Amino acid sequence: MEQLIRKIIEEFTTAYNHSTDTGWEKPLVAFASANDPLFARLRELVSPTHEMPHDFLPEARTVITYFVPFKNRVIESNKKGYFSSRTWAVAYIETNKLIADLNRHLQDMLLGQGYRAVFVPAVHNFNQETLLSDWSHRSAAYIAGLGTFGLNRMLITVKGCCGRIGTLITDLELPPTPRFQKELCLYMADGSCGRCAKKCVNQALRENNFDKQKCYNLCLENAERLKDLESIIDVCGKCLAGVPCSAKIPAGENI
Ligand code: B12
Ligand code: SF4
Ligand code: SF4
Secondary structure, eight states: OHHHHHHHHHHHHHHHHTTSSSOBOOOEEEEEETTOHHHHHHHHHTOTTOOOHHHHOTTOOEEEEEEEEBOHHHHHHTSSSSSOOHHHHHHHHHHHHHHHHHHHHHHHHHHHTTOOEEEOOSSSOBOTTTOOBSSOHHHHHHHTTSOEEOTTSOEEBTTBSSEEEEEEEESSOOOOOOOOSSOOSHHHHHSOOOHHHHHOTTSOEETTEEOHHHHHHHHHHHHHHTTTSSSOOOOOOTTTTTSTTSSSOTTOSOO
8 A cells, every 4th residue: 555655646746747837856755653752742842732643533543745846947946036936936836736636636545445534735724823834744744754854944855845745644554654864954964054044035044043924924925926826825935946955865865
């Protein structure tokens, strides 16, 4: 089943590539046990109301997590300038749609095999004042071993951090993926790099602080400029594009 789920995620994304402008690299997939004690820690780290896998599905056994990496063309488009590129914004819309459709497809497949599955939308599931979600996709993906956190607060995977994360909770039991034993972010590993903080165009991200309200304000400014596109496109991503961890592990192959 593990291989089947990986294959479905890869094939669905490849097929979807043909009907979009964005196009993605091959997705990465990792599984966490729904009973992993790190989920309970999210009530201290994120918020006391953070949901547990069993809140969505009482019989939950596994959290399926995946990362859909952007193509280089999308990353390159957002490297320069103050405002988010249109290509990056379109990638945001199309990847959210891909994740929603892929989650439904996986859910149907699991239901067809006699299992249950529930999922949380990839975006806009957060409190507009606290800027907190009760289901942190990147924390679930970290617990599943998909990557480690960067100074830019993104989850860095073996295909970098430019891309989006989807998660699905199921009662199918799958073997948990081993977590990385090293920090993938150079700053987290040895205090070097810090390129993302220098790239932040709104002084929201610094080495010792992240002002998420400031970040959100710029995302909303971009949304205003991109309002001819179909939905609210609160994007920016300047601290992700054109940095050593954009599309690969920054330290190279020695991890
Ligand atoms: C609210 C939100 C925002 C807010 C607030 C951001 C923030 N950092 O808190 C605003 C609007 C500002 C925002 C901006 C952006 N966002 Co946003 N956002 C979200 C959302 C909806 C919820 C995040 C949340 O609850 N944050 C609260 C904090 C406390 O939790 P967290 O950041 O998820 O996780 C942290 C802790 O768990 C912690 N942690 C620390 N120690 C430990 C130890 C353990 C054991 C664990 C488990 C966790 C942990 O580290 C994590 C990262 O700092 C998620 C989708 C989702 N539901 O998860 C997307 C999401 C985080 N956003 C994403 C992206 C891409 C962006 C932008 C680049 C915008 C864009 N698309 O152009 C910017 C980047 C800003 C930045 N540098 O962080 C992606 C991240 C992809 C990735 N590779 O990690 C997500 C996951 C959406 C998705 N489905 O892919 N975002
Ligand atoms: S740019 Fe450098 S410091 Fe920032 S997250 Fe990437 S590796 Fe870490
Ligand atoms: S998303 Fe934009 S405003 Fe937010 S931290 Fe990154 S560069 Fe700064």
